[in-house]
Amino acid sequence: xxxxxxxxxxxxxxxxxxxxxxxxxxxxxxxxxxxxxxxxxxxxxxxxxxxxxxxxxxxxxxxxxxxxxxxxxxxxxxxxxxxxxxxxxxxxxxxxxxxxxxxxxxxxxxxxxxxxxxxxxx
Numbered sequence: 001x002x003x004x005x006x007x008x009x010x011x012x013x014x015x016x017x018x019x020x021x022x023x024x025x026x027x028x029x030x031x032x033x034x035x036x037x038x039x040x041x042x043x044x045x046x047x048x049x050x051x052x053x054x055x056x057x058x059x060x061x062x063x064x065x066x067x068x069x070x071x072x073x074x075x076x077x078x079x080x081x082x083x084x085x086x087x088x089x090x091x092x093x094x095x096x097x098x099x100x101x102x103x104x105x106x107x108x109x110x111x112x113x114x115x116x117x118x119x120x121x122x
Contacts, residue, residue: 015093017085020101024088025081032071046070051112053119068108 032046039045051067052060071077092100 014086015089017089018092018097018100020097021085021088021092024101024104025085028069028071028084029077029081031066031069032077035070036072046072051115053116056112056116064109064112065105067112068104 031049035046035049037045039047049063049066049070050072051063056063071080088100091103095103
């Protein structure tokens with residue numbers, strides 16, 4: 001075994017971070033941080049973007065799309081961005097930026113829409 005191959009880290013084996021992954025990480029970080037600050041100061045922020053079945057049923061349909069870009073806790077934000085950065089770069093490299101973004105939006109919206117009828121079972 002070559003000395004260079006044994007010293008290679010896990011991050012070195014990942015593809016480079018693509019523009020869609022970078023953009024999503026930045027959006028999640030900015031929306032979460034700005035939303036937390038404005039929520040505390042003005043009462044308008046992350047709490048108005050999170051998914052809530054009751055609010056969606058009252059006509060606040062934007063929550064179906066915005067909840068996936070918001071993290072309330074600092075630890076949750078760190079983990080979300082880290083996992084998006086690690087796994088997003090792999091899938092974006094494999095599928096391309098456009099299909100990766102389609103997958104992210106479709107799965108986020110699909111999860112929210114699926115939660116609506118399932119909430120009646122609980």
